[in-house]
Amino acid sequence: MIAEFGLAALWLAGALAVLQLIAGTLALSGKGPGLAGIVRPVAMMQGVLALLAFASLILLFWHTDLSVKLVALNSHSAKPLIYKLAGTWGNHEGSMLLWVAVMSMAGGFVALVERRLPEPTMLATLAGQAFVSIGFYAFLLMSSNPFERLPQPAIEGQGLNPLLQDIGLAFHPPTLYLGYVGLSVAFSFAIGALVTRQVGPAFARAMRPWVMGAWIFLTLGITAGSYWAYYELGWGGWWFWDPVENASLMPWLAATALLHSASVLAARNALRAWTVMLGVVAFSMSMVGTFLVRSGILTSVHAFAVDPERGSFILALLAINIGAALTLFALRAATVTEGERFAVTSREGALVFNNVMLTGILGIVLVGTLYPLLAEAMGTKVSVGPPYFNPAGAMFAVPMLIVMAVGPLLRWRRDSFSRVRAALVLPLPLLLGLGLAVGLAFNRGIGLLPAIGLALAPAIMLASLLPLRARSLKRTPLPVWGMVFAHFGIAVAMFGMASESAFSSERLVAANVGDSVEVGPWKVRLARIEPIAGQNWTALEAKMLASYAGGAATEIDPQARSFWTPPQQTAESALLTRWNGQLYAVLGEQAEDGRWQLRLWWKPFVPLIWLGGVLVALGGLLALIGRVASDLRRYVVREKIADRRQRQGR
Amino acid sequence: MSIGGIKPKHQRLVLVVIALVALIGAGLLAAWALRNQASYFYLPAEMAAKPPEQGRAVRLGGMVETGSIKTEADGVTIHFIVGDGKARIPVSFRGIVPDLFKEGSGAVAEGRIGPDGTFVADNLLAKHDERYVPREMKDMTAQQARATVAETQ
Numbered sequence A: 001m002i003a004e005f006g007l008a009a010l011w012l013a014g015a016l017a018v019l020q021l022i023a024g025t026l027a028l029s030g031k032g033p034g035l036a037g038i039v040r041p042v043a044m045m046q047g048v049l050a051l052l053a054f055a056s057l058i059l060l061f062w063h064t065d066l067s068v069k070l071v072a073l074n075s076h077s078a079k080p081l082i083y084k085l086a087g088t089w090g091n092h093e094g095s096m097l098l099w100v101a102v103m104s105m106a107g108g109f110v111a112l113v114e115r116r117l118p119e120p121t122m123l124a125t126l127a128g129q130a131f132v133s134i135g136f137y138a139f140l141l142m143s144s145n146p147f148e149r150l151p152q153p154a155i156e157g158q159g160l161n162p163l164l165q166d167i168g169l170a171f172h173p174p175t176l177y178l179g180y181v182g183l184s185v186a187f188s189f190a191i192g193a194l195v196t197r198q199v200g201p202a203f204a205r206a207m208r209p210w211v212m213g214a215w216i217f218l219t220l221g222i223t224a225g226s227y228w229a230y231y232e233l234g235w236g237g238w239w240f241w242d243p244v245e246n247a248s249l250m251p252w253l254a255a256t257a258l259l260h261s262a263s264v265l266a267a268r269n270a271l272r273a274w275t276v277m278l279g280v281v282a283f284s285m286s287m288v289g290t291f292l293v294r295s296g297i298l299t300s301v302h303a304f305a306v307d308p309e310r311g312s313f314i315l316a317l318l319a320i321n322i323g324a325a326l327t328l329f330a331l332r333a334a335t336v337t338e339g340e341r342f343a344v345t346s347r348e349g350a351l352v353f354n355n356v357m358l359t360g361i362l363g364i365v366l367v368g369t370l371y372p373l374l375a376e377a378m379g380t381k382v383s384v385g386p387p388y389f390n391p392a393g394a395m396f397a398v399p400m401l402i403v404m405a406v407g408p409l410l411r412w413r414r415d416s417f418s419r420v421r422a423a424l425v426l427p428l429p430l431l432l433g434l435g436l437a438v439g440l441a442f443n444r445g446i447g448l449l450p451a452i453g454l455a456l457a458p459a460i461m462l463a464s465l466l467p468l469r470a471r472s473l474k475r476t477p478l479p480v481w482g483m484v485f486a487h488f489g490i491a492v493a494m495f496g497m498a499s500e501s502a503f504s505s506e507r508l509v510a511a512n513v514g515d516s517v518e519v520g521p522w523k524v525r526l527a528r529i530e531p532i533a534g535q536n537w538t539a540l541e542a543k544m545l546a547s548y549a550g551g552a553a554t555e556i557d558p559q560a561r562s563f564w565t566p567p568q569q570t571a572e573s574a575l576l577t578r579w580n581g582q583l584y585a586v587l588g589e590q591a592e593d594g595r596w597q598l599r600l601w602w603k604p605f606v607p608l609i610w611l612g613g614v615l616v617a618l619g620g621l622l623a624l625i626g627r628v629a630s631d632l633r634r635y636v637v638r639e640k641i642a643d644r645r646q647r648q649g650r
Numbered sequence B: 001m002s003i004g005g006i007k008p009k010h011q012r013l014v015l016v017v018i019a020l021v022a023l024i025g026a027g028l029l030a031a032w033a034l035r036n037q038a039s040y041f042y043l044p045a046e047m048a049a050k051p052p053e054q055g056r057a058v059r060l061g062g063m064v065e066t067g068s069i070k071t072e073a074d075g076v077t078i079h080f081i082v083g084d085g086k087a088r089i090p091v092s093f094r095g096i097v098p099d100l101f102k103e104g105s106g107a108v109a110e111g112r113i114g115p116d117g118t119f120v121a122d123n124l125l126a127k128h129d130e131r132y133v134p135r136e137m138k139d140m141t142a143q144q145a146r147a148t149v150a151e152t153q
Helices: A002-028 A033-063 A069-074 A081-089 A092-113 A119-143 A168-182 A184-196 A201-232 A243-268 A272-294 A308-333 A347-377 A386-409 A417-425 A427-443 A448-468 A478-503 A607-647 B008-037 B044-049 B141-152
Strands: A505-511 A516-519 A522-533 A537-548 A553-556 A559-564 A567-572 A574-578 A581-590 A596-604 B039-042 B058-064 B077-083 B088-094 B106-113 B119-126
Touching: A002 A033, A002 A092, A002 A119, A033 A069, A033 A081, A033 A092, A033 A119, A069 A092, A081 A092, A081 A168, A092 A119, A092 A168, A092 A184, A092 A272, A119 A184, A119 A308, A168 A184, A168 A201, A168 A243, A168 A272, A184 A201, A184 A272, A184 A308, A201 A243, A201 A272, A201 A607, A243 A272, A243 A347, A272 A308, A272 A347, A347 A386, A347 B008, A386 A417, A386 A448, A386 A478, A386 B008, A417 A427, A417 A448, A427 A448, A448 A478, A478 A596, A478 A607, A505 A516, A516 A596, A522 A553, A522 A581, A522 A596, A537 A574, A537 A581, A537 A596, A553 A574, A559 A581, A567 A581, B039 B044, B044 B058, B044 B088, B058 B088, B088 B106
Parallel strands: B039 B058, B088 B119
Antiparallel strands: A505 A596, A516 A522, A522 A537, A537 A553, A537 A559, A559 A567, A574 A581, A581 A596, B058 B077, B058 B106, B077 B088, B106 B119
């Protein structure tokens, strides 16, 4: 019953999306004046139905309803409840349903609360959202139906990939999708503004909170995904330039550029066409990412099932959506009149620089991600990794970060460096001093990029606080706090990254029980190995006593787990976090002579990478709260004035 | 420091040109870096016939020859032979091997050719389960079958 209900809700939601598109288009072209009124309610209803469909699937996984094919293929009755629930999106169909549900709910939410856009732009925006949704509804219903029944209920489910049986699965995909798919709103806003030619500060102010909301979730999703990969894979790395990771990074880069260019548009009415373009590009990158991940052309833990039909379907969707948007852009870009002018040395100038650099990084990542696919189509198998991405990305990132430190100090329109030179009196010598120290360290074998990172990060941390100088901290507006937090967070994360690659120490040994291993300042003793059992796995657990610089010992317990549904081994790493870094331990195999393989890392300041990511998201949240609060205040005041006027009988 | 020399009329053009130059720069940089940094995939026969230059990061995929895995005294360095029925390449690896890495099944090694002609792997990828196979190993099944036959005879 639940499966049929879910499927019906999904079909209805799809039908409403069609209605939303038709009604919106007709109302816009003036053919159906009565239709304008139904677009918003239809969008909201569509969101509710998609949510119901998604809730139905969660329910099916909760009960482990083995008559449903998806549940039988991906779940198991003996799995812990949290992984049954999170397993809803740990497969192709379920994750696409989550995608569609988030998209419809985003559209419904816009219809519910957005009141700043002029009505025609709003109609065009909702029609645009429906246009994109329809394709994904069709994809889901025609080639990835999550509610398909089995002719005979299965006796037992096949279980979930053990790598996914981790608490990270409960958080990382939903957060990432809220961001990833939330950017569809930016896309639809851009379409709406292009259709009605209403590109201006009011448009930017209306769009900004939506982009900000999606961007916050995207930032958190990427941060969570990176930490999850770090501790779950047991490889000690936190970013592998895997195509799947790049697929989430590209929309983030575009959305970050969009946030900054939207602030120029909102404050100064410049960068009009560019901002609209970025709105299109940001969500296009989300769709490219979905194509890469869900089509099966890549193999990774994210690409669940390989099915060429699905790949072609998503590719067609991608071509239609991006092609239509770019065509619309090409037709309308010339009519978007030029915005206000500004000098190169100005806040706008710095933000333009930021945008160009972010776009450059985006280009580098996009080319590096797609190149292996293109090369393979021509018959050569290649892979592209850190040796390409790190230096090529840094060429743009380093200048961008330097400008990020100075930009917020500049005034709008026109400024001069001599005015801000005084403010940089602290960070600059710090940078030079650190640069010197790190230069010496560089001679002792630290790589060039980590050395640059170590020198830049503290100076940027300091410089990112400068916008607060000569301000009353109580009266500083929340969006300024948000900017300070986000920029500070970037520097914090950069310090973590640089420190991790510069100072990590690693030990790989085969040890007998009772042996001690030294790694960095740590001394780790392998006390004993014990067998233990969980709900759907058994494991060998190493009891290890770790002491830092001769201090008291703390126990850490890395495991080698064997799951039986499906049969697979995973290494569960153990982490010990101190203020100045993390000890990372992995238990390997037992050699024939009885020794155990152990892999230990001491990674100074590595948690700063994710702390920085959280700070960046927090900055976004502060800015969002500040903007929404001031919008609400303005709205309430306007209502009051209107109310008073009415009472005075005017 | 203002752009006094440029007529304001041209500002949009200047911006577009700067952006274009940066993007074309990025493109050229990317192309150049890709040529130098992309890591190519080799089968043992290809590697034997035309070995990549020493120290260049490449990947080698093939069958782990039965009976070839030897562990050094340190307990963490292994040596084995990757073959495809036509050529055999010795590989060394220091680390914890993936769980499904075993003799007689396929593996992909990421690394470089060392001075003595041994392939030094920094990373090993093995077949994970039926649903998760390294991309390069998907169309190796036919070759694998032949290689397995050749090896067991």
